[in-house]
Ligand code: ADP
C-alpha cells in the first residue's frame with residue numbers, strides 16, 4: 001500500500017460509516033437511519049431507497065461495480081455472492097442501480113450451505129437481511145452489506161442471527177438490573193468484545209510442498225525441530241523485517257476498513273504472532289474479526305507467506321487461540337464490569353459479577369461446546385492452553401471481597417476500606433494485579449472477562465451468543481427476585497441474593513494453576529465437567545436445560561439447536577475424514593517410497609562393503625531399523641484407511657463422529673508416531689517434504 005499512509009485520513013475510508021452517511025444522506029433520512037441503528041431495529045422501507053442510492057453512488061466512486069450480501073454461514077469464514085449494479089435500459093446501454101429492496105433483503109440460494117436438516121423440512125430458499133448496526137464497506141470492487149442469513153420460515157442459517165438475538169436479550173435483562181440501581185436513562189446495554197487473534201506465518205514455497213498444510217491447515221506429520229519455544233526468544237525478540245512489512249500492510253488494510261487494529265507482537269512459539277483490535281459491540285467485533293482473518297490470509301500471499309489460522313498447526317509447540325475479551329456497557333459507555341467508586345456502583349458491579357459466576361457454573365457445558373472444534377481439541381488441555389475444564393479466575397483482590405461477603409466479614413485492604421453491600425465502598429483494585437494467572441480459561445482482568453478457550457480459527461459469534469444468553473438468564477432471575485422488594489429492604493435483599501448465589505456457585509472459581517494435574521482431580525471432586533473432546537461436548541447442545549434456556553430467550557429455537565448439533569457433528573467427521581485421507585495418502589505415496597529408497601541405498605552400501613570384506617555394522621543396524629519401521633508404517637497406513645471406510649459407513653451423526661474420534665483419529669496418531677520416528681533416522685535429502693526446522697525457522 002501507499003508509502004505515506006496517513007492513518008487519520010485513511011481510517012475507515014472504505015466504510016459507509018456514520019460520518020459518510022451524514023455527508024451523503026438528507027438530514028431526515030440520516031436521522032431516521034441513526035435511530036434505526038441505535039435501537040437495533042430493521043430499516044424502514046420509506047427511507048431504504050434513498051440510503052441504497054447514496055450507498056451505491058459512494059461505492060461506485062470507490063471503484064465498486066458489484067454488491068454482495070455478506071454473511072457468516074454455519075461453517076467456513078464468510079460467504080458472499082456478488083451481483084453487479086448494472087441495469088439494462090433496453091437500448092443496449094446500462095445504468096447503475098441499487099434499490100432499497102436490494103439493500104434490505106437478499107435471496108441467495110441456501111441449498112449449498114449446511115442447514116442441519118432445516119432446509120429439507122422447510123424451503124430451499126434463504127434470505128439475507130442487512131444488519132444496519134454493522135456498516136457496509138467496499139472491498140475488491142464490491143460493496144459489502146453485512147447481513148443475517150435465515151430460512152423461508154425464519155430459522156437462522158448463520159452465526160450472526162443468534163448473536164444479534166442474544167445481544168437484545170442480555171440488554172433487556174441488564175436494563176432491568178440497572179433500573180433497580182436507579183438508572184432509568186440507559187436505553188440499551190451493549191455486549192462488547194475484543195478478540196485477540198493469534199496466527200502463524202510460514203513461507204509460501206515451503207507450505208506448497210506439504211499436502212497436509214494445503215488440505216488440512218495443520219501438519220499431520222513432523223518430528224520436533226531441535227529447537228522449539230523453550231528459550232522464549234521469539235516472544236521477546238524483535239519482529240523480523242519481513243513479518244513487520246506484512247503486519248504494516250495488514251494494519252493499513254484493516255484501518256481502511258475501519259477496524260481498530262491496535263496491538264501486534266510476536267507470540268511464544270516460533271513464527272507465531274498476534275493482532276488485537278480495540279473492542280467493539282459484539283456483532284461488529286465479530287464481523288471485524290472475520291474480516292481480519294480473511295485479510296490475514298490474503299495479504300500473507302502478497303508477501304509470499306501463508307497465514308495459518310489453525311489452532312494447532314504444529315505438534316510440540318503452542319497452538320493458536322483467540323482471547324475473547326467480553327464485557328457489558330451502557331449506551332453512554334459505562335462499563336458495567338468496572339467495579340466503580342461509589343458504594344452503589346460497587347454493589348451493582350458485584351451483582352453483575354455474581355450473575356456471571358452463576359451463569360458460568362450453570363452452563364459451563366455450553367461455554368465448552370461453544371469453542372469445540374476438531375482443531376481446538378489439540379489445544380484444550382495441551383501445552384500453554386487452558387484445559388477443557390471451565391473455571392473462573394477472580395484474582396486476589398476480588399477473591400478477598402467475595403470471601404468477605406460470603407463469610408459475612410468486613411473487607412479490609414491495606415487498612416483502608418470496609419465493605420457492606422450498597423453502603424460502604426470497595427477499595428480500588430490495582431488493575432494489573434488481576435491478570436497474573438494466564439492459565440485460567442475465564443479470567444477477570446480488571447474491567448472485563450477474558451474467555452481464553454476460543455480457538456484461533458473460530459467465529460466468535462458462537463461463544464458470545466452463549467455468554468450473552470447465560471448472563472441474561474442470571475440477570476433475569478436476579479431481577480425477578482429483587483423487583484418486588486421494598487426500597488428500604490433492597491440492600492438487605494441484594495446482600496442475601498449475592499451471598500447465596502456465590503455460595504451456591506463458588507465451586508467454579510479457581511485461582512490456582514489451571515494447567516496442573518492436581519486441578520483435574522480437584523475439579524472432578526468439585527463436580528465440574530471435563531468435556532475433553534468436541535465429540536464429548538457437542539451433544540450437550542440439546543440437553544434439556546440448554547434447550548429450555550435458549551427457547552426461553554428465543555435465541556435458538558429447538559429446531560435450530562438440533563440442526564446446529566447435527567452440523568457440528570458432521571463437520572467434525574468431515575474434518576477428521578479429510579485429515580485421515582491426507583495422512584494415509586502422504587504415508588503411502590510420499591513417506592513409504594522415500595524410506596524404501598533410503599533403505600535400499602543403505603543396503604546397497606552394506607552389500608558393497610561386505611563384498612570388499614568390511615563389516616557394515618552401522619549400515620546393517622540402520623537398514624534393519626528402517627525395514628522394521630517401514631513395515632509398521634505400511635501396516636498402520638492400511639489400518640487407518642480401513643478405519644476411515646468403517647467410519648464412512650456409519651449413518652448416525654453422533655455415532656459416526658465418535659468413531660472418527662475414537663478410531664480414525666487414534667489410528668492417525670499411531671501412524672504419525674512411526675513416520676516421525678523414521679524422519680529422525682532417514683537422511684534429510686530423502687525426506688519428501690519440508691520438516692519442522694524449515695517450516696518454523698525460515699521466515
Ligand atoms: P492484554 O489482555 O493483552 O493485557 P488488554 O487487556 O489491554 O490487553 O486488552 C485486550 C483486549 O481486550 C483488547 O482487544 C481490548 O480492546 C479488549 N477490551 C478492553 N476493554 C474491553 C471491554 N470493556 N470489553 C471488551 N473488550 C475489552
Ligand code: MG
Nearest residue numbers: 196323325450
Ligand atoms: Mg489478553
